[in-house]
Amino acid sequence: MSTAYERVMARQRQTQILAGVSGLLGWDQETMMPKGAADQRAEQMGAMEELLHARRSDPALADGLAEAESADLDEVSRANLREIRRQVDHATKVPADLAAELARVTSRAQGVWAAARAADDVAAFTPMLEQIVALKRDEAAALSDGSAYDALLDQFEPGATGADLAAMFGALRPRLVALRDRIFGAEQHPEPLMGTFAEDTQIALARDVAERYGYDFERGRIDKAVHPFSSGSGSDVRITTRTDPADPFNCLYSTIHEVGHGCYEQGVDPAYAFTPLGHGASMGVHESQSRIYENQLGRSRAFTGWLHGRMTDLFGDLGMDADGFFGTVNRLQKGFIRTEADEVQYNLHVLLRFDLERELIDGSLTVAELEGAWNDRFEADFGYRPDRPSQGCLQDVHWSVGLFGYFPTYTLGNVYAGCLNEALRRDVPDLDSALADGDPSPATDWLREKLQRHGSLRTPRETIIHAIGGAPSEEPLLSYLEAKFGEIYGF
């Protein structure tokens, strides 16, 4: 006789496997799919979504889950049930017609947004965004009696609240603005890298660096995509990158970023395969891995020292020494676009979005007021004003596809990366000598043991606490940034 827990898990196993199939459809769409197949693929994705939703909202599962939850279980079993409960609650609480309406509107909205951005026409997107905000508020109300924003945030960062994040981000913002101002006021600035860099060689370097970090090509692959992303879990974790002949850092650091996501998924304990624990704990924890790989490791003085030599071998003289190259890799530039921002300014872009989207969801800001609010806030933090909406409130796809509560996980990931870097450096004091040899694998080994292998066993915050041995805070990130950029810019 099987127990209720075993029956729930057997059923969940099939759901996880089918969710993996759905993930592969998404990967293929962005990398391999012929252009003309878009409509057919939408049908396939829709059919898989419908199927997964039916499995998660099946009353028989809810009954079995309630029975399983009433038994006395070990930590892993409790964690599995916690994650299944999240899926079941989401699938059953949001009415089917609301979910369908959201899917319909956000699907249309992507095209409307893209056209509005291309035409710099906020008004063309405003009615669409008003609909989406209204639907997301309905969704939040269906999910929870409490804060609407928290209900949305919880889908990406379980357990986090807008209030907690606002407190943490409130401590970040003034010190980031002050650091930014000191940097732009400094007397000396690193030089940009000039030249043309063969794209095949960039890809070869990216593959080499991915392997040095510990990414396993036997269980993964790398392809090109317009917007790099990572995909999959277990023994099939794929990453993507892009190349720009004028900027080899674009390919290299977007690869390292995705390698962080990929190593996390590849590092999860194989015993969790096909269970809800078999993937990263949250968007924030995932971003902590991609960002520590990219920034605290990949943009460190030690690793860029090795990289300077390697790139000189591959591309010829770079026109600077290793010390100058370290500055070049980390140099700040003024700009309007989040995705092009450096380590210091990136979080200022995110905090702006976090504050504005909370106001949109709680109703204290209307969509009609968004552009003005965006530009005012941008000017307050950056000192200059976007001159057109494609440089401002129309730059990101997120809201058009209904992603509210997603942006803050970027900065939370950076904060977590700061905490993890502090603990890593404490536990692996000679890490810099390995990095200087082009070997970041001791960092992957430490992260795998402390964090990656545990998958979703613990809640996101507990995952970080377990890894660093204490409560996370913004202080390590700020100290790290102030020290690093003080050194580069000479203050």
Add this chain to the structure above:
Amino acid sequence: MSTAYERVMARQRQTQILAGVSGLLGWDQETMMPKGAADQRAEQMGAMEELLHARRSDPALADGLAEAESADLDEVSRANLREIRRQVDHATKVPADLAAELARVTSRAQGVWAAARAADDVAAFTPMLEQIVALKRDEAAALSDGSAYDALLDQFEPGATGADLAAMFGALRPRLVALRDRIFGAEQHPEPLMGTFAEDTQIALARDVAERYGYDFERGRIDKAVHPFSSGSGSDVRITTRTDPADPFNCLYSTIHEVGHGCYEQGVDPAYAFTPLGHGASMGVHESQSRIYENQLGRSRAFTGWLHGRMTDLFGDLGMDADGFFGTVNRLQKGFIRTEADEVQYNLHVLLRFDLERELIDGSLTVAELEGAWNDRFEADFGYRPDRPSQGCLQDVHWSVGLFGYFPTYTLGNVYAGCLNEALRRDVPDLDSALADGDPSPATDWLREKLQRHGSLRTPRETIIHAIGGAPSEEPLLSYLEAKFGEIYGF
């Protein structure tokens, strides 16, 4: 109020879409999947199969189908129900435990067969093949009270019978053997092509030729695979090829072969998308498209004349004139391996397998006797004897994966290609002048109109009858081969 027919079709639409997802998993497995993901992929394929089987064997579908069949319907609707009936019958007649046992045994058998072939050890594969033959006989008995072989054949070539094919193939065999003997007895033989041919250039040529035939890269793509295949339907039809630096014909003609399959799928009327009519009518009809593209068109004097010029431009002097090149493309060589055989000898390989597999299924040949029977028959048709089983009865994967009744569709496809070529040449008398300009698209236009666009509207044999305007026979193929090879070998 929807009708029973509409309800069945709405349900079938989702099944077709999910079957397409399953197909993409297969394509990815052979082209993109990281090696280490094989077990995970097997789970995904198994989950999708289980899902599709559950949909097809659902008693509610059988009830709705029976109701729909009782109504007065048009040709397209009747054809849809005919195809759904086939799926339902197969899913419901074969007991679940037999289907599972077949899946389990054939999955294991592939590895056993590969090892046995590598070791030239027939005895290592015999017990496995005995199990498979027994299970296929059980499957046939579950499917039909009639001929066991016909029940298996019907899964690949609906409506065909072993007896009908035996009569047709019986007329082919002596004239093919006689033709083969005259060719090897001829005084002059074409020269082989010598040299090394850059693989990138081979792929570029293959892509160019694919487009010339009418293959649409907006709805398809080409990748490398160990064993070239085509995959998908509707607006996402993908083909694969391979390259050998010493043999540019390998890449080129395997591409043209798959382009034939691909153009068929791309050519089906879009109105049939997501219905049972939205793909090729059978394995035999499919093979008629791949073979007429490859042989009657691609290996014609007219097209090879153009190809000689194109390849000279790309690779430099080929060491022969266009006339010699036509012979080279079509030259016969002695050999043991079906997949390497030319137009004349290929069908002799297939007929051997067809006769032996019928005897295995009807019990008049035991698996223990297979190797001897194979070698005797091979010697009778080819004049020499395989010296080891990897050159003989262990060379093909088909039986190890349970494919009985599949081999004859290859030769049936060649016979159909002969019939179609005769009708095509009658209707498009100036085709050779287009081919001589490197333009086979008038042939695709004719095939699209007469055959491809109709998908599975008609039964396979009716599909051919509709296209050629009469009953198919082996005569056009034989006349074509005798004329062409008589010209090349000078008799």
